[in-house]
């Protein structure tokens with residue numbers, strides 16, 4: 313059973329809704345094929361302002377209404393029996409929305425005649441599917457996933473033509489689409505041009521009990537124990553970092569700037585120049601090319617196919633190749649049997665250029681899910697992701713203020729699309745032959761979102777040297793504890809393992825004499841040869857904001873001084 317940690321300051325309405333969410337989650341554990349329960353939980357999520365989670369539940373409910381309507385579907389019996397628990401004359405409240413019941417009755421009479429003789433569960437399934445499509449279209453609109461919102465809205469109107477709620481939602485989608493596509497009121501909207509990416513809340517959900525206190529003694533000693541094998545001369549400690557800014561600021565020249573507490577890697581003994589600081593192997597890897605000769609486990613290039621090649625193929629699905637016997641054994645022990653001969657491998661491969669990042673994160677999620685299913689561990693309890701940085705924002709900051717004097721709405725920060733956050737993760741599960749209804753606690757949309765937030769804060773990607781497109785990604789849980797600095801004291805290389813090495817030469821200050829005990833390990837997430845302006849723009853993507861390291865602040869001060877001098881000279885010469 314799930315525990316919910318309502319914060320001390322939660323208002324009574326939120327507390328009530330969170331309690332109701334818990335009751336419905338428990339009810340779903342007992343009746344996982346009941347679309348009405350999913351719709352009821354979707355309504356709670358809508359009231360709590362989690363439209364992405366509402367869409368996730370409405371989508372599962374929609375799939376169940378399809379199951380109920382089709383005798384040949386896998387969960388037909390279960391979905392049908394669940395609906396038979398409800399009365400078609402005393403329709404559940406969640407289906408009574410505006411004129412939906414009347415519209416659905418009229419649509420059924422139109423299609424099958426007034427004396428249709430359909431079984432009550434089938435009538436309820438039609439009504440419930442129309443409600444799912446209403447919830448999906450409105451919720452996805454609120455998440456900014458306009459194309460999917462529009463598609464579900466049209467599907468809804470095909471079920472209940474003329475339904476006022478759906479027509480209104482369609483109008484809202486078109487208004488937002490015109491704004492986002494800069495179209496005039498008379499211009500046609502091409503559905504294929506509608507944006508499908510938006511943002512949702514990035515937070516430790518109030519009911520997420522998997523998230524550790526990253527600063528407590530227990531966490532730090534766990535991390536340090538494991539770090540011994542990966543980086544014996546380092547320790548994990550709390551680090552004080554500048555607060556990242558969204559853009560240019562006057563604080564570059566300030567003596568004191570705002571800081572926050574995070575984790576970082578520190579040398580616990582002196583490390584010589586050129587010495588290896590960290591070496592880390594991970595199975596949390598992803599490759600978005602369908603035909604690419606990389607090891608399925610570690611992502612390194614496969615050795616050439618020769619008689620004495622070390623490469624090993626899986627004996628059951630011959631297409632899956634590992635660079636050597638070690639990777640083969642690791643894969644067999646940790647994840648591969650969950651995806652062997654399942655065709656999961658073809659999902660999200662060779663994506664459009666605009667979907668590259670999402671495809672890599674989805675493939676990382678797929679690997680995590682395979683590890684979780686094979687090892688029977690909750691996805692969020694894997695040590696590979698449990699302790700890593702997720703760039704979460706406090707729940708309170710994400711809440712929508714319903715009061716009449718409310719300020720502007722909060723800016724949510726987790727990238728979202730219906731396809732990558734809901735549809736494809738569930739599709740991956742189905743291909744793995746996992747029951748996506750009965751395993752809700754492990755495969756709920758909030759679990760996927762939490763994993764995505766962590767991947768986005770920590771994964772490294774590698775570009776294919778042939779065309780420069782990122783096609784490999786990995787999460788190295790210890791490597792990613794090292795913070796960024798534009799004058800790094802280490803350099804990194806990712807082959808079969810991720811390696812950090814102490815620099816022999818620093819970008820500033822020339823020849824380096826190693827890293828002293830107590831110094832922080834300063835990694836780099838962007839190309840440190842770039843100008844301060846370029847580095848800061850790049851860091852905005854990879855770091856999460858404008859870099860405020862000493863080098864950036866000094867160089868930005870210098871470039872401002874040059875700019876002032878140039879302008880002054882220009883003004884003076886113009887006056888001359």
Ligand SMILES: C[S@@+](CC[C@H](N)C(=O)[O-])C[C@H]1O[C@@H](n2cnc3c(N)ncnc32)[C@H](O)[C@@H]1O
Pocket residue numbers: 553554555556574575576700701703769770792793794795796797854855856859860861
């Ligand atoms: C890969 S994590 C680094 C480890 C992280 N500090 C932790 O607690 O696990 C990346 C995040 O660390 C923070 N960070 C890393 N380097 C930073 C820097 N130079 N200035 C400010 N924040 C930094 C940013 O919040 C960034 O999104």
